[in-house]
Amino acid sequence: MVAIKESRMEVLFGFFGALFILVMLIISIILSPGYSPLTSTISTLGEREAKTLFSIGFVVAGSLLIPFYIYLKNELVYLKNRLRKIATGVAIFSNMCIALVGIIPDKDYPGAFLAFHAFVAGVSFIGTSIYIVLYSLLMYLGPKSTMYKGPQFKKYLSYYGFFVGIVFVVWLTNPINPPLEWAVAILILIWILITALQCLSFKFSKIPGVYYKRSQYPEKIKLFKDAIHVLENLEMGDEPILDTLKDNIEYIESQMEKNQNK
Numbered sequence: 001m002v003a004i005k006e007s008r009m010e011v012l013f014g015f016f017g018a019l020f021i022l023v024m025l026i027i028s029i030i031l032s033p034g035y036s037p038l039t040s041t042i043s044t045l046g047e048r049e050a051k052t053l054f055s056i057g058f059v060v061a062g063s064l065l066i067p068f069y070i071y072l073k074n075e076l077v078y079l080k081n082r083l084r085k086i087a088t089g090v091a092i093f094s095n096m097c098i099a100l101v102g103i104i105p106d107k108d109y110p111g112a113f114l115a116f117h118a119f120v121a122g123v124s125f126i127g128t129s130i131y132i133v134l135y136s137l138l139m140y141l142g143p144k145s146t147m148y149k150g151p152q153f154k155k156y157l158s159y160y161g162f163f164v165g166i167v168f169v170v171w172l173t174n175p176i177n178p179p180l181e182w183a184v185a186i187l188i189l190i191w192i193l194i195t196a197l198q199c200l201s202f203k204f205s206k207i208p209g210v211y212y213k214r215s216q217y218p219e220k221i222k223l224f225k226d227a228i229h230v231l232e233n234l235e236m237g238d239e240p241i242l243d244t245l246k247d248n249i250e251y252i253e254s255q256m257e258k259n260q261n262k
Contacts, residue, residue: 008200014068015196017061018189024057025185037182043121047105055102062099066092068196069131075151075199076138087134094127125181128188129168135195136161153198157191164191221252 025042029035031050045054069091076084097120106113140158142151164187171180224245231242 010067010071011196011199013064014071014192015200017064017068018192018196020064021057021061022186022189024053024061028054028057038179041176041178041181042185043101043117046101046117051104055104058102059099062095062097062102065095065098065192068192069095072135072195072199076135076142079138079141079145083134084138087131087138090127090134091131094124094131097121097123097127125168125184129165129184132161132188132191133165136164151199153195157194157198160187160194161191164188217252217256221249221256224249224252 025045028045028048028050029037031053032045032048035045035048045051048054069088072091073084073088100120101117101124103113103117105117136158139153139161140155142153164184167180167187168184171177171184174180228242228245228249231245
């Protein structure tokens with residue numbers, strides 16, 4: 001189904017963006033003899049043997065995560081509109097800086113590069129922690145709003161996002177502490193991965209307010225068929241929503257058939 005695949009593609013960008021940088025960091029550590037997260041900062045990897053992988057990881061991750069947060073903004077509708085826009089703006093700028101963290105050091109201008117790297121790395125950490133807390137707050141407020149019809153994120157994800165903010169504040173009291181820096185980075189990546197996985201658990205129908213899981217397939221296919229019947233009786237067979245409903249039915253039927261054949 002095209003409509004659902006397009007919507008899920010943005011979520012996959014977020015999931016694989018976070019997973020990619022995590023894998024690149026692990027490989028960079030393995031390929032850097034003597035490196036230890038307990039004694040060295042993340043940025044140090046950009047000067048070690050696997051600096052190219054380090055660079056690629058940040059550039060790719062920062063670029064892939066931007067459409068994911070635009071998607072998240074569009075799903076968390078009717079929830080503190082100004083807060084949602086601020087969170088998304090911070091997310092986009094922060095991930096632009098994450099991509100820039102991947103720039104390899106220029107040995108001809110060490111002072112200028114150090115200042116630039118310190119800026120983008122600082123914005124990456126500060127901005128990411130801020131927008132995670134803001135998005136977590138929006139997710140927490142979702143079930144409390146009668147107007148919100150978007151994905152119902154698990155409460156623990158909101159609490160986890162708040163915890164990320166707390167750990168980040170603790171790290172700010174001692175920013176030259178490598179273990180704490182790595183802890184913040186890993187917690188951030190885990191939050192992104194969990195958020196993307198929770199988004200993937202829903203089938204987004206491209207119909208405002210309609211979200212469904214695999215367990216709801218029979219219920220939703222009946223709902224969509226009834227809606228088509230109503231539209232046809234009203235002689236509204238040319239409405240674009242009719243194609244969307246048929247696409248959803250086609251998708252559900254194909255998935256149910258796959259499950260039966262397993």
